Amino acid sequence: MVETLKTVWMSLTRRWPLVYTVAALVVAAATYGIRYHEPRALFWDENYHIASAQKYLDGVMYMEPHPPLGKLLLAFGEWLLDPNAGKDKSRFVRVDYIKDADLPPDMSFAGFRLMSVLCMILAAPFFFRTALNVTGNAHLAAAATVPLLFDNGVIVHSRGAMLEGIQLFFLVLALWYFTRIITRGRPVPWWRYGLLGFLVGLVIAVKVNGAVLLLLFPALFGWAWWPALRAGRWREPLAALPGAAAAATGAIGAVLLAVMYVHIALGQTVVPGKTYRASPEYLELIRSGRSASLAAFVVGLRDNWLYMRDYADGVPRLDPCKPGENGSHPLGWPLGNKTINYRWAKDTVDGRTEVRYLYLVPNAAGWFSAFAGVLLGAALLIAALVFGLRPPDGRRFAWVVLFTVLYFAYMAAILQIERVMYLYHYFVPLLFAWLNLAALGAYLFADQTGTGRRHFYANLAAFGLIVLLVYWHFSPLTYYRPLTEGEFALRQWFDFWKMAPVR
Amino acid sequence: MKWHWNRNTVFSLILAAAGWWVIDHMIPPHVSGPLKVTVSKNNAPILDVHQPRAVAYGKTLWLDTLELESGSRLRHPKLGEFGYVENFFLDVETVLDVRKGGLYRFTVGSDDGFALYVDGRLVCEYRGDRPLRYDTCSVALEPGHHRFKLSYFQGGGNSGLRVTYVAPEGERARPVGEDSEALRFLPPQDAT
Numbered sequence: 089m090v091e092t093l094k095t096v097w098m099s100l101t102r103r104w105p106l107v108y109t110v111a112a113l114v115v116a117a118a119t120y121g122i123r124y125h126e127p128r129a130l131f132w133d134e135n136y137h138i139a140s141a142q143k144y145l146d147g148v149m150y151m152e153p154h155p156p157l158g159k160l161l162l163a164f165g166e167w168l169l170d171p172n173a174g175k176d177k178s179r180f181v182r183v184d185y186i187k188d189a190d191l192p193p194d195m196s197f198a199g200f201r202l203m204s205v206l207c208m209i210l211a212a213p214f215f216f217r218t219a220l221n222v223t224g225n226a227h228l229a230a231a232a233t234v235p236l237l238f239d240n241g242v243i244v245h246s247r248g249a250m251l252e253g254i255q256l257f258f259l260v261l262a263l264w265y266f267t268r269i270i271t272r273g274r275p276v277p278w279w280r281y282g283l284l285g286f287l288v289g290l291v292i293a294v295k296v297n298g299a300v301l302l303l304l305f306p307a308l309f310g311w312a313w314w315p316a317l318r319a320g321r322w323r324e325p326l327a328a329l330p331g332a333a334a335a336a337t338g339a340i341g342a343v344l345l346a347v348m349y350v351h352i353a354l355g356q357t358v359v360p361g362k363t364y365r366a367s368p369e370y371l372e373l374i375r376s377g378r379s380a381s382l383a384a385f386v387v388g389l390r391d392n393w394l395y396m397r398d399y400a401d402g403v404p405r406l407d408p409c410k411p412g413e414n415g416s417h418p419l420g421w422p423l424g425n426k427t428i429n430y431r432w433a434k435d436t437v438d439g440r441t442e443v444r445y446l447y448l449v450p451n452a453a454g455w456f457s458a459f460a461g462v463l464l465g466a467a468l469l470i471a472a473l474v475f476g477l478r479p480p481d482g483r484r485f486a487w488v489v490l491f492t493v494l495y496f497a498y499m500a501a502i503l504q505i506e507r508v509m510y511l512y513h514y515f516v517p518l519l520f521a522w523l524n525l526a527a528l529g530a531y532l533f534a535d536q537t538g539t540g541r542r543h544f545y546a547n548l549a550a551f552g553l554i555v556l557l558v559y560w561h562f563s564p565l566t567y568y569r570p571l572t573e574g575e576f577a578l579r580q581w582f583d584f585w586k587m588a589p590v591r
Numbered sequence: 592m593k594w595h596w597n598r599n600t601v602f603s604l605i606l607a608a609a610g611w612w613v614i615d616h617m618i619p620p621h622v623s624g625p626l627k628v629t630v631s632k633n634n635a636p637i638l639d640v641h642q643p644r645a646v647a648y649g650k651t652l653w654l655d656t657l658e659l660e661s662g663s664r665l666r667h668p669k670l671g672e673f674g675y676v677e678n679f680f681l682d683v684e685t686v687l688d689v690r691k692g693g694l695y696r697f698t699v700g701s702d703d704g705f706a707l708y709v710d711g712r713l714v715c716e717y718r719g720d721r722p723l724r725y726d727t728c729s730v731a732l733e734p735g736h737h738r739f740k741l742s743y744f745q746g747g748g749n750s751g752l753r754v755t756y757v758a759p760e761g762e763r764a765r766p767v768g769e770d771s772e773a774l775r776f777l778p779p780q781d782a783t
Contacts, residue, residue, distance in 0.1 A: 441674060453613065536599060543599040550606045554613055561617045574619070577671040581616055591676045 104226035108233070109213045115237045116212035119559075124205045124247045125198040127568050131431035131446050134249045135185050137162055138200050141249070142180035149355025149374055150184070151364035151395040153403075155344065156351035157293035158251035165202030172196055182359055200249040207257030208246040212237055214257075214264045219523060221267035222487045223530035231548040232526030235454030236519070238559035240566045244430070244446055245512050252515055255294040259301065259516060262287035263523065266304050276312040278328075281305065282335035289343025297516060300498040305336050307490055345389075352388035353380035365395035403507040415508035418499060422459040424450040426586040428511060434590055435570065442570035443590045448511055449565050452581060453558040457551070458521035465492035465524050468531075484531040491524035620669040624655030625776035626768050630673050631680045637744045639718050640704040644680065653778070656768040657683065657741075660700065660723065660751030675745075681752065683741040683767075684779050689732045691773035693759025700725040700753040701743055707754075708740040720746045725753075736777070739767075 100107050130138070141163035143150045152159065166172070175192035183190070215236050219229035236242065246253030265287055269280050284304065291298030309332055310317070313325035356379045358371060366374075370391050373384040406415045416426040430446040465488045471477040472485070479485035498517040502509065529548075536544040562579055564571050571579075576589040631649035652670075659665050665681075666672050673679070687709070689695075699705050699715065702723040706716040715728030743752050755764040758773035768776055 453609065532598060543603070547599060547602045547606060550603070550610065554606065554610050557610075557613055557617070561613075573674050574671060578617070578619055 104230075105217075105220055108216055108220075108226055108230045111230075112212040112216045112233055112237065113209065116209045119237055120208045120212075120243055120246060121205055123567070124201050125196055127431065127433075127444075127446070128195065128197060129188055129431065130186065130191070131248055132245075132250070132428070134197075134200070135187065137249050137251065139180045139184055139186045141166060141200055142177050144351075144354050146177075146181050147354060147356040148181045148362075149358050149364075149366065149379070150362065151366070151392050152184075153396050153399040154251060154295055155293045155347060157290065157347045158254045158295065160347070160350060160354075161203040161207075161254050162200055162249050165204075165206070166199035169199040169202055171198045182362070184362075197249065201247065204246050204248065204250055204253035208242070208253045211253075211257040211260045214260045215519070215522075218260060218264040218267050219526040221264070221271045222523060223526050225530060227545055227548055228529050228533075229526060231552055232522055232529070234552040234555050235451065235458065235522050235525075238555050239451045239454050239518075240559055240562045241424075241448055241450040241455075241511070242515055242518075244448055244566045245515070248430075248446075250512075251294050252512055255291055255298055256515060256519065258287060258290040258294060259298060259519060262291055262301055262304070263519075266308065269308065270311060274312055274315075276308060276332075278331040278335045281308065281332040282339045284308065285336035285339030286343055288336075289340035292340065293344055293347045297498070297502070297513065300494060300501065300516065303494060303497055305332070311486075348389055348392065349385050352385050352392070355379050355388070364391075365398065366391050400507065405506055406508045414510060416511055418502045418509060418513070420584065421511055421514035422455065422462075423584060424452065424455055424511070424582070425584045426511060429588070429590075431568075432590045433568075440572065442572055443576070444568045444570050445565050445576075445590075446568055447565035447587070449562055449579070449585065449587065450511075451555060451558050451562065453551075453555045454522070455518065458518055458525055461525040461528050462492055462495045462521050464528060465489070466496065469493075479531075481531060481534055484527065484534060487527035488524060488531055491520045491527055495520040495524065620671075622655050622667065622669050623653050624768055625685050625778045626654040626657065627684045627779050628652045628654050629680075629682045629684075630675065631682070632675050633678045633680060633744075635678070637678050637680070637703075637746045638720060640680075640706045640716065640742055640744050641718060646680075650674075654683075654768065656766045657752060657754040658766045660702075660753050663702075663723070663749040663751060665745060665750035665752060677745060677747040679745055681743040681745075683739075683743070683754075685739045685768070686777040686779055687732065687737040687739050688775040688777050689734050689737060689773070690775065691759060692732060692734045693773075694729050694731050695759065695774070696727060696729045696757040697767070698725055698727045698753075698755045698757075698764060699741070700751070702749050702751045703744055703746045705741060705743045705752070708738075708742075710737050711740075722749065723751050723753075738779075741767075 137159055140150060140152055140159045144160060144163035145167055172192065172195055175195060177192060179190040180186055212233065216229055216233040219232040220226060223229050223232070262284065265284055269276055269284070288298070288301045288304065291301055309325070309329070313328065316324050355374060356377070358366070358374055363371060367387060370384065370387045373379060373381065373387065378384050406417060407413055414428045420426065428448040430448060433444045435442050468477070468485070469489055469492055472479060495517045498520070502513065533544055563569070565579065573589050573591070580587045629649060629651050631644065631646040634645040634647045654667060659667055661668070664672060697707060697714070699707055700723055701717060703720045704717045706718070707714045707728065709730050709732070714730050715726055717724070717726055741754060754767040756767055756774070757764050758771050761771065761773065765771055770776060
């Protein structure tokens with residue numbers, strides 16, 4: 089028996105990448121998936137997104153500010169499980185914002201929340217494989233995956249019918265494919281740009297802030313032709329550029345147009361009084377049953393675009409003086425400023441008042457280490473650019489540069505946006521920062537990652553343990569478990585998080 | 592075995608500091624002291640510290656000090672707030688173990704009202720609702736044990752309670768609950 093166990097253990101240790109891939113999937117299924125249909129009540133943007141998703145299922149035309157892939161997938165989840173068959177959801181198509189009172193009795197959220205949860209569960213193993221491609225070390229990649237597996241903020245948000253979980257999955261998929269191309273080596277044929285473009289297109293088709301991944305294309309092209317560029321041979325890269333650019337932009341464009349086509353084609357009826365910005369021409373095409381026609385696509389695309397543009401103009405700006413303002417300034421996001429109370433329910437039994445919360449709170453260990461990592465990455469980058477630091481390992485350093493640049497590029501772009509933004513808009517750069525942390529680990533501890541370097545691996549284990557501890561401490565706020573005021577106070581770690589108990 | 596400082600050592604130290612900080616912030620604060628505090632949530636609005644009580648529920652705590660005001664809220668420095676926002680009573684009981692007889696001066700800052708008793712005798716009070724204001728009252732105490740009782744109420748709005756004493760020939764005010772050469776505080780059941 090002992091010998092058998094020993095053999096199994098030895099066999100597993102020879103397959104660390106596979107073991108960690110499966111472990112990431114299983115752990116993510118537990119942290120993101122268990123009882124995701126609870127609470128049976130709306131929170132945060134579900135009021136909008138579920139109403140929108142139902143319109144696809146009922147074939148009702150509507151317009152919305154985000155590209156429609158995320159909501160299409162939310163609708164797909166509801167269609168797949170169909171947990172609300174026979175229940176009256178007619179109210180959902182008549183308004184754009186539903187309330188708890190609009191829900192049919194015993195409505196299940198298992199369908200609408202399915203795709204967000206499923207996407208994050210699948211994102212975890214792909215994130216590990218991405219970190220593995222970057223570091224080349226399974227233990228280090230696993231340690232870098234732990235913050236994603238146990239991040240209270242990402243978990244609480246993704247367990248709702250929201251767009252971010254879906255977008256993060258596609259984003260991780262694109263990053264994984266990008267790192268896979270690099271690890272496979274040169275040359276990079278044009279169709280790989282196309283495939284990467286397809287994945288980046290999926291990210292953008294959920295939310296436009298995914299456009300930061302467009303930076304992957306110059307990075308990939310630069311890497312692919314680096315030997316020629318370095319040798320001053322410009323002709324070959326210039327000749328390859330149109331093909332690569334066409335493949336990438338063509339794929340992105342095809343995805344966006346295809347998604348818009350599905351969105352427009354599904355709008356087969358118009359609810360009286362809910363015409364959004366549809367032109368008479370578009371409305372006529374819908375009413376004549378030609379919503380899937382090319383003509384409807386052309387005018388529908390134009391009208392949807394005009395609606396998105398006008399909607400963006402009407403979104404309020406951040407007002408820190410407004411009581412109960414949930415928005416926050418992007419400069420505060422790396423430290424978790426500010427948290428959001430998505431939903432709460434108070435109960436008093438025998439004088440003991442307990443409140444259940446769904447609270448968007450970061451896992452401080454994961455977020456703070458990510459921020460420290462990007463600061464260190466920026467310092468190394470400045471040292472190289474300004475002070476002429478010659479990195480001992482150029483390849484590993486390049487990963488640090490890539491993820492640091494992606495992080496700061498996203499933050500710089502976000503700072504230009506005037507509309508109110510929220511803490512969960514930080515999830516995208518947070519993923520870059522965690523991958524940067526993995527790259528930094530590989531760069532700074534390159535000589536420590538071999539076998540027999542137990543001190544380094546003990547440190548990685550300790551890091552994972554700290555992240556896990558913090559996750560456990562904040563988990564009542566993530567999973568809607570009751571807390572007394574004193575227990576809540578024990579989780580108000582920083583004033584700048586601006587957490588407030590319900591009294 | 593010779594110890595070498597290297598990047599891993601620095602990494603370990605950072606992790607140890609982070610781990611210590613995290614664990615320290617996860618452990619619920621614990622306070623034990625000689626002050627028996629009964630918190631009683633009232634069913635009806637409270638306008639007077641002496642009004643008949645309609646207690647819905649309550650709890651008993653043991654505190655170390657009566658420095659219970661921070662940011663215009665009734666708060667203990669470690670335990671935080673008391674769980675109720677409005678319409679509750681706080682009754683504090685302890686035993687004064689007087690070692691040096693003489694005139695003791697108590698200063699009670701309260702938002703809202705209070706009533707202070709020593710050996711069952713009313714020493715001073717402010718019966719109604721008010722913002723944080725201070726009252727000073729003196730009482731002559733012989734060496735030996737004396738029962739101390741303070742009733743406080745919070746009606747609505749801001750809240751807070753600060754009670755200090757100055758011993759005979761004492762140089763500075765100390766919070767009630769903090770021992771001095773002249774006076775010790777004993778839990779009620781320990782006093783004989």
